[in-house]
Amino acid sequence: MSGALDGILVIALEQAVAAPYCTAELAAAGARVIKIERAEGDFARGYDRAAKGDSSYFVWLNQGKESIALDIKQEGDLALLNRMLDRADVFVQNLAPGAADRAGLSPEALQARNPGLTCVSISGYGSGPGVDGLKAYDLLVQAESGLSAITGGPQEMGRVGVSICDIGAGMTAHAQVLEALIARGRTGKGRTIEVTLFDVAANWMAVPLIHTEYGSGAPTRQGLRHPSIAPYGAYQSSDGALTLISIQNEREWLRLTQEALDLPELASDPRFKGNAARVENRDALEAALSARIGQIKAEELRARLAAASIAYGAVNTPEDVTRHPALRRRDLTTSGGAVVSGPARAVRGVEGTRPGPAPAIDAQGAAIRKEFAA
Incomplete structure (x- = not known):
C-alpha cells in the first residue's frame, strides 16, 4: 500500500x-x-x-x-x-x-x-x-x-x-x-x-501557569475531579464501580438532579445555583451526590445518565479498555x-x-x- x-x-x-x-x-x-x-x-x-x-x-x-x-x-x-x-x-x-x-x-x-x-x-x-x-x-x-x-x-x-x-x-x-x-x-x-x-x-x-501569574493560583490536585467545574468527577455506585460524570451548564445540572438522580431539592438549593457556587460549596455537593449515587448500581446509574443526556464515562482499567467497543x-x-x-x-x-x-x-x-x- x-x-x-x-x-x-x-x-x-x-x-x-x-x-x-x-x-x-x-x-x-x-x-x-x-x-x-x-x-x-x-x-x-x-x-x-x-x-x-x-x-x-x-x-x-x-x-x-x-x-x-x-x-x-x-x-x-x-x-x-x-x-x-x-x-x-x-x-x-x-x-x-x-x-x-x-x-x-x-x-x-x-x-x-x-x-x-x-x-x-x-x-x-x-x-x-x-x-x-x-x-x-x-x-x-x-x-x-x-x-x-x-x-x-x-x-x-x-x-x-x-x-x-x-x-x-x-x-x-x-x-x-x-x-x-x-x-x-x-x-x-x-x-x-x-x-x-x-x-x-x-x-x-499554559492554563495553570497563567492562573499562577495572573489569577488566584494554580489549580490544586483534585484526583478524579475537575478543579474548576462541579460536578465533574468520579462517583462510586453501590457495586463499587466508578462512573465519571460531567456537567457543563445549568440545563445539564437540572437534568442530572431532577431526572437522573431524583434530587429536585439540589436543583433548587441556592448553594448549588451556577457552577461558581457549586465549586465554592463542593464538599456539600459531593456529599449529597455521593450518598445518592452510592445507592444505585453502575448499570442502572449509567442508563439513567444516558436517558437524561448527561455526559458520563466508566473509569476503566487497562483490562477493561482491551474490550472497549471503541x-x-x-x-x-x-x-x-x-x-x-x-x-x-x-x-x-x-x-x-x-x-x-x-x-x-x-x-x-x-x-x-x-x-x-x-
Whole structure:
C-alpha cells in the first residue's frame, strides 16, 4: 500500500521514545526510515519483554524501520552516515545536546552539502545557562515542568501514566517535519527544527501557569475531579464501580438532579445555583451526590445518565479498555516475527501503509552498507 511520504528517506539517530515516535509516524505514512543504533541497540529494546519477548515500547515505535548498527566515533561508520545523509530528506536525532554537532553532524554542515535536508533535534531542554547537563527522561520533565504538581490526588503528586512528554515531543516533531516538507516543495530548502520535551510540557501547562501569574493560583490536585467545574468527577455506585460524570451548564445540572438522580431539592438549593457556587460549596455537593449515587448500581446509574443526556464515562482499567467497543486494533510484528495486537494509529480515514516488523539490531546493516558504499 502506498503512502503520502513514499520516496522520502528519513535517517534516524534515535533511541527511547520521543524521536522514535516521530519517525514511526513518518514510516506509517510511507517514508523509508533507517534507524541508526549502537552495537547494543536502542536501549528501549530492553525496557521489558511484554511483546512476546520484545519490548512493548520498541515494537510499538519501530514498525517497518530498517536498522543498521554504527559507531559514529569510527571514521568509516561516520563517513557512511554522512553519505546516507547526503541523500536523505529528513534527519532526526535525539542525542544529548551538542553531541551531533561535535560529531560533525550539525545542521549547518549537513545542509551545506544537502540543502533540501530537514534536520530535527529532540532533547529535554535544549542547551543554555541553567539547563546544560540536565538529564531529560520523561518523568523528570513531568516534574520539572510543574505537570507533576497538578497531577494526582490532594495528598500525593502523581505521574501521568504514560510517557506524555516524550510522546508530545514526538508528535510536535512529526508535525514540524510535515510543515518542512511542504515548505521545501516551494523553496527547495530544508529546515532546522529543535523540539524539547520541556517546551512541549510548558506549552501544555499554559492554563495553570497563567492562573499562577495572573489569577488566584494554580489549580490544586483534585484526583478524579475537575478543579474548576462541579460536578465533574468520579462517583462510586453501590457495586463499587466508578462512573465519571460531567456537567457543563445549568440545563445539564437540572437534568442530572431532577431526572437522573431524583434530587429536585439540589436543583433548587441556592448553594448549588451556577457552577461558581457549586465549586465554592463542593464538599456539600459531593456529599449529597455521593450518598445518592452510592445507592444505585453502575448499570442502572449509567442508563439513567444516558436517558437524561448527561455526559458520563466508566473509569476503566487497562483490562477493561482491551474490550472497549471503541478500541480499534492493528497487528504489530516483533523483531522475531511474532505478532501482537496493539491499538490502531490515532487517525481515522487515513490508513497509511502497512509497514513490516520492528527490526532486529543491524538487520539491514549489510544491505545498507552496500547501498551507500563510497
